[in-house]
Amino acid sequence: MSKKGNFGHSAKPNQNMRIIIILFVGMIVGFFIGVSFPSFSLTKLNITSYLIRDFAINGNNTTDRSTQKSIENNSTRNQNVKDISKIWVPSNPKGAERLPAGILASESDFYTRRLWGLPNEDLASIPKYLVTFTVGYNQRNNIDAAVKKFSDNFTILLFHYDGQTTEWDEFEWSKRAIHVSARKQTKWWYAKRFLHPDIVAAYDYIFIWDEDLGVEHFDAEEYIKLVKKHGLEISQPGLQPNRGTTWQMTKRRDGSEVHKETTERPGWCSDPHLPPCAAFVEIMAPVFSRDAWRCVWYMIQNDLVHGWGLDLALQRCVEPAHEKIGVVDSQWVVHQSVPSLGNQGQPEDGKAPWRGVRLRCQREWNMFKSRMANAEKDYYKSMGIDPSNFTAH
Numbered sequence: 552m553s554k555k556g557n558f559g560h561s562a563k564p565n566q567n568m569r570i571i572i573i574l575f576v577g578m579i580v581g582f583f584i585g586v587s588f589p590s591f592s593l594t595k596l597n598i599t600s601y602l603i604r605d606f607a608i609n610g611n612n613t614t615d616r617s618t619q620k621s622i623e624n625n626s627t628r629n630q631n632v633k634d635i636s637k638i639w640v641p642s643n644p645k646g647a648e649r650l651p652a653g654i655l656a657s658e659s660d661f662y663t664r665r666l667w668g669l670p671n672e673d674l675a676s677i678p679k680y681l682v683t684f685t686v687g688y689n690q691r692n693n694i695d696a697a698v699k700k701f702s703d704n705f706t707i708l709l710f711h712y713d714g715q716t717t718e719w720d721e722f723e724w725s726k727r728a729i730h731v732s733a734r735k736q737t738k739w740w741y742a743k744r745f746l747h748p749d750i751v752a753a754y755d756y757i758f759i760w761d762e763d764l765g766v767e768h769f770d771a772e773e774y775i776k777l778v779k780k781h782g783l784e785i786s787q788p789g790l791q792p793n794r795g796t797t798w799q800m801t802k803r804r805d806g807s808e809v810h811k812e813t814t815e816r817p818g819w820c821s822d823p824h825l826p827p828c829a830a831f832v833e834i835m836a837p838v839f840s841r842d843a844w845r846c847v848w849y850m851i852q853n854d855l856v857h858g859w860g861l862d863l864a865l866q867r868c869v870e871p872a873h874e875k876i877g878v879v880d881s882q883w884v885v886h887q888s889v890p891s892l893g894n895q896g897q898p899e900d901g902k903a904p905w906r907g908v909r910l911r912c913q914r915e916w917n918m919f920k921s922r923m924a925n926a927e928k929d930y931y932k933s934m935g936i937d938p939s940n941f942t943a944h
Contacts, residue, residue, distance in 0.1 A: 660753035661706045661729050676703055680775065681751055682758040683708040685738035688715040690762040690889065695722050697764060701771040706754070710741040739834075739851055739858040748845035757844050761835045765791075765885030774838075774882040781809045784843040784875040785865055787832040789883035800831050803883040811877040826863045830872035834858045835886060843868050843875075852919065857908075859916035864923060 639648050644657060661681065664673045682705050686694050698707055707728040709719070714734050719725040731745055742759055751757055756775060769788055778786050789803030800813045812829040820828035839847060846868035851861065866872035928938040 658749045658752035660751070661708060662753070663727070663729070677753075678704055678706040679754060680705045680756045680758070680771075681708060681754040682706070682760065682771070683710060683738070683742070683746070684760050684762055685710040685712060685741060686762045687711070687713040688718055689713075691719065691722070693764075693887070693889075694762055695724075697760070697766045698722075698724055698728075700766045700769055705758075705771060708745075710736075710738060710745075712736055737856045737858070739861070740856040743848070743851045743853060746844075746848065748841075748848050751844065752841065755841055757839045757841070759837055759839070761886075763887040763889035764836055765887055767885075769882050769884050774879055777808055777879050777882065778838065781811075781877060782875060783809070783877045783879075784840040784869040785832060785847075786838045786877055786879055787836045789878050789880040790833075791883060791885045793885070798827050798831070798833065800827055800829070801833050801878055803878075804880045807880040809877050809879050809881075811873060824871075824873040826866055830866035830876045832862060832865065832876060832878060834862045836884060837862075837865075852922065855915040855919055857912045857915050859912045860919035864919075 638651055640650070640652055641648060643650060643652060643655060647655060662674055662677070664670070680701075682698075682701050684694055684697065686709050688711075694709070701707065707724060709716075709725075709728055709730050711730060711732040712735055714732055716730045716732050719728075719730070731741065733741070738759060738761070746757065746759075756778065758771075768791075774788065777783075786809075787801065790801050792802045799815050802813075804810055812823060813827075815828050820826075823829060847861075847865060850864060850868070851858075866876060869875040931938040931940075
């Protein structure tokens with residue numbers, strides 16, 4: 552009996568020890584198993600939201616309503632933030648509605664930039680005016696003389712109709728100029744494609760000149776002063792009278808700074824305030840203010856590249872035209888009438904190339920007049936007005 556009692560007392564401690572060892576081993580095994588499994592995100596599994604929802608359902612009714620309302624409010628707030636982040640600005644230019652207005656760069660210029668350093672240090676000076684010449688390499692000496700009449704306040708832009716561009720690097724100023732090349736194209740073709748108002752918006756005045764102008768008696772800075780003084784939005788330098796001059800309006804007058812009207816041949820002017828007696832300059836050497844050019848650019852037709860008839864319609868772009876269009880007499884030029892681009896035309900009926908160009912010009916003039924007249928009629932009809940009550944300007 553004594554042995555039996557001793558065995559009972561010794562078995563109990565052994566059993567307790569066994570339980571402790573099993574628990575300890577289990578904890579160690581559980582630890583290593585837990586470490587070996589990849590961690591899961593409660594957020595990704597939406598465990599938190601499920602727990603909250605289950606708690607709301609199983610809890611008391613007051614807690615349920617309060618919690619559910621909080622969840623719905625948070626969801627609505629998150630949805631609103633998501634919608635606001637989708638930018639859409641209807642007042643932006645077409646195609647840019649998805650951009651915040653503060654990042655838009657709707658205008659540009661021809662200022663050349665460095666490839667290094669800080670952008671705000673690129674420009675030592677900022678030109679205020681733009682002068683363009685449509686040129687062939689054969690007229691390089693004439694253009695060299697003309698460019699030297701324009702100060703550093705002018706950006707120089709050359710349109711090359713003969714494809715020769717790098718050859719102009721013999722002139723130091725050419726390395727700072729902008730060169731655009733397209734073979735056998737006119738200056739109005741270039742102007743329509745490369746002088747969009749938003750591209751030249753940085754310039755107060757835009758000179759769009761031919762290559763055959765003698766500039767011995769011309770100074771660009773003085774010209775700008777007179778244009779501002781007399782309030783001219785569209786202008787040109789006076790032309791030295793010669794056998795090639797067609798219009799009385801554009802002839803230079805001695806002893807005058809500027810003139811804005813003239814007397815033409817009998818029957819040529821239906822109104823003394825209308826072209827060609829006033830509100831008129833020719834297309835060989837026009838100068839436009841920024842605002843006037845914005846209107847003129849839209850009037851230039853894509854396929855009517857010679858510009859005939861455009862000079863008679865310029866008066867539509869300023870008001871009153873007979874006061875804001877004029878000729879600067881004291882800064883004058885000579886039209887040398889060099890038919891360089893014209894000689895690259897296509898002969899018609901075996902005649903000289905320039906005759907084919909002239910015929911194209913005449914056809915364009917008739918087309919332009921017809922288009923303008925039809926556009927006016929369509930406008931008046933759309934306004935419910937009888938077009939026959941108005942005469943074309």
